[in-house]
Amino acid sequence: MPSTQLLVIGAGPGGYTAAFHAADLGLAVTLVDNGPALGGVCLNRGCIPSKALLHAARIINDAAAAEKIGLKFGPAELDVAKLRTWKNAVTAKLTGGLAQLAQMRKITVIRGQARCLNAHTARITASAGGSEHVSFEHAIIATGSRPVALPLMPASARVWDSTGALDFPDVPASLLVIGGGYIGLELGSAYSAFGSEVSVVEALPQILAGADKDLADILIRRLNQEFKAVMTATRVVKAAEAADGIEVTFQNDKGEERQERYAQVLVAAGRRPNVDELGLETTKVQLTENGFIEVDSQRRTDEKTIYAIGDVTGNPMLAHKASAEAKAAVEAIAGREGDYAPRCIPSVIYTDPELAWCGLTEQQARTQGMNIAVSKFPWAASGRAMATGRTDGMTKLIADTRTGRIIGVGIVGAGAGELIAEGAVAVETGLKAEDLALTIHPHPTLSETLMEAAQGLFGQPVHLIRPKK
Numbered sequence: 001m002p003s004t005q006l007l008v009i010g011a012g013p014g015g016y017t018a019a020f021h022a023a024d025l026g027l028a029v030t031l032v033d034n035g036p037a038l039g040g041v042c043l044n045r046g047c048i049p050s051k052a053l054l055h056a057a058r059i060i061n062d063a064a065a066a067e068k069i070g071l072k073f074g075p076a077e078l079d080v081a082k083l084r085t086w087k088n089a090v091t092a093k094l095t096g097g098l099a100q101l102a103q104m105r106k107i108t109v110i111r112g113q114a115r116c117l118n119a120h121t122a123r124i125t126a127s128a129g130g131s132e133h134v135s136f137e138h139a140i141i142a143t144g145s146r147p148v149a150l151p152l153m154p155a156s157a158r159v160w161d162s163t164g165a166l167d168f169p170d171v172p173a174s175l176l177v178i179g180g181g182y183i184g185l186e187l188g189s190a191y192s193a194f195g196s197e198v199s200v201v202e203a204l205p206q207i208l209a210g211a212d213k214d215l216a217d218i219l220i221r222r223l224n225q226e227f228k229a230v231m232t233a234t235r236v237v238k239a240a241e242a243a244d245g246i247e248v249t250f251q252n253d254k255g256e257e258r259q260e261r262y263a264q265v266l267v268a269a270g271r272r273p274n275v276d277e278l279g280l281e282t283t284k285v286q287l288t289e290n291g292f293i294e295v296d297s298q299r300r301t302d303e304k305t306i307y308a309i310g311d312v313t314g315n316p317m318l319a320h321k322a323s324a325e326a327k328a329a330v331e332a333i334a335g336r337e338g339d340y341a342p343r344c345i346p347s348v349i350y351t352d353p354e355l356a357w358c359g360l361t362e363q364q365a366r367t368q369g370m371n372i373a374v375s376k377f378p379w380a381a382s383g384r385a386m387a388t389g390r391t392d393g394m395t396k397l398i399a400d401t402r403t404g405r406i407i408g409v410g411i412v413g414a415g416a417g418e419l420i421a422e423g424a425v426a427v428e429t430g431l432k433a434e435d436l437a438l439t440i441h442p443h444p445t446l447s448e449t450l451m452e453a454a455q456g457l458f459g460q461p462v463h464l465i466r467p468k469k
């Protein structure tokens with residue numbers, strides 16, 4: 001029976017990071033994945049292809065908006081096949097790169113399905129056929145998550161999950177997105193730019209409930225203009241395939257029903273962990289009541305030889321959280337000190353404008369009864385935002401008044417997803433707001449909005465006058 005020091009099951013951003021880091025530390029590593037290419041959902045049918053489509057959408061929107069500044073382009077002519085080919089080439093290049101990196105690290109990569117037989121052995125059924133038993137000293141489960149299916153939706157090519165929508169077969173005339181979360185809003189925005197008439201239905205009373213309302217409202221205002229409808233506190237209670245679309249029945253929280261037909265429906269109602277088919281019942285690995293794998297601060301399960309990382313261990317289901325857990329788990333396996341104990345995991349919704357936040361939101365800090373100071377810097381006061389025609393933004397800092405440290409940052413605006421990294425460094429390192437205020441930021445950049453928001457905690461920012469209380 002072949003043996004390995006570390007068996008990593010799943011080659012997404014959690015699994016491949018774990019495999020690479022372990023190989024770099026000198027461990028013999030076997031990496032198993034049942035997909036056609038390394039990279040998991042993120043690279044193959046998630047983060048990366050969606051960002052490629054959103055990039056194309058942004059060009060369309062920017063070109064249309066340019067008319068205001070004296071640049072008139074004709075309407076975009078979308079070549080769906082060419083755009084799809086480009087998107088696929090982006091993912092192929094990245095997944096191919098991972099395969100090379102794995103090879104150079106001498107990692108044994110197997111395409112197949114791994115199933116634990118006990119705390120030290122797994123059976124790997126190869127995608128090409130045949131199976132073998134592999135013994136391991138340690139294993140890391142990094143099998144990710146998959147979209148939640150809605151049983152009431154008919155099985156039809158007119159019903160997509162995120163994978164179907166990212167395949168980008170065409171641009172439907174009308175698209176209903178079920179779920180106003182990350183996936184629904186990102187893909188809804190992309191298809192809207194490509195020409196679909198997009199409606200979003202969300203069961204909760206509000207979309208973007210996790211972010212502070214003052215920031216979310218700036219994005220919501222734009223989405224309300226872009227989308228045909230954003231229906232909150234509403235559920236889909238019935239759906240049936242008709243000749244030219246899906247006939248959907250909605251029910252709002254008052255019990256009122258109405259029907260509408262859509263050419264296409266995208267179900268983006270959350271994701272659930274891939275824990276089945278892993279043979280966990282043959283081990284001591286325990287699940288939480290929500291079906292995630294239970295782990296300690298080093299990402300070790302109740303079975304001492306088995307660790308778990310990424311979506312399979314719970315929210316937030318984010319690639320960068322999985323990669324950070326991967327490092328922590330491998331360090332523990334290699335006998336090094338350290339825990340997975342981040343102060344912040346940044347969230348970004350890559351709509352236009354983007355919405356990003358890290359650390360505590362104002363709402364969370366107030367709910368916890370903390371003594372906080374909050375400073376907001378509207379992008380209308382930023383020269384760079386003005387010069388790029390994108391003043392629809394806001395940068396917000398939340399500081400602990402007791403320590404003067406920054407405990408939360410929220411940003412909405414074009415490029416917020418890049419800017420939040422500075423906020424993440426501030427929160428993670430416990431930076432004092434005063435130090436951010438005194439750090440010289442390059443002019444003219446949107447990063448100055450962070451500095452000016454910090455200045456606002458100590459008086460007036462240079463480019464803003466706020467009435468004295």
Ligand code: NAI
Binds near residue numbers: 184234270
């Ligand atoms: P989500 O949890 O972000 O949003 C799903 C939304 O659907 C929720 O607001 C929920 O209330 C609503 N919902 C559920 N059932 C419904 C129903 N029957 N009718 C109407 N509304 C319903 O999940 P989403 O968007 O599917 O994304 C899944 C995961 O993928 C997220 O947890 C996120 O972490 C990750 N992701 C992250 C991205 C990013 O970082 N930019 C992009 C895409 C996904």
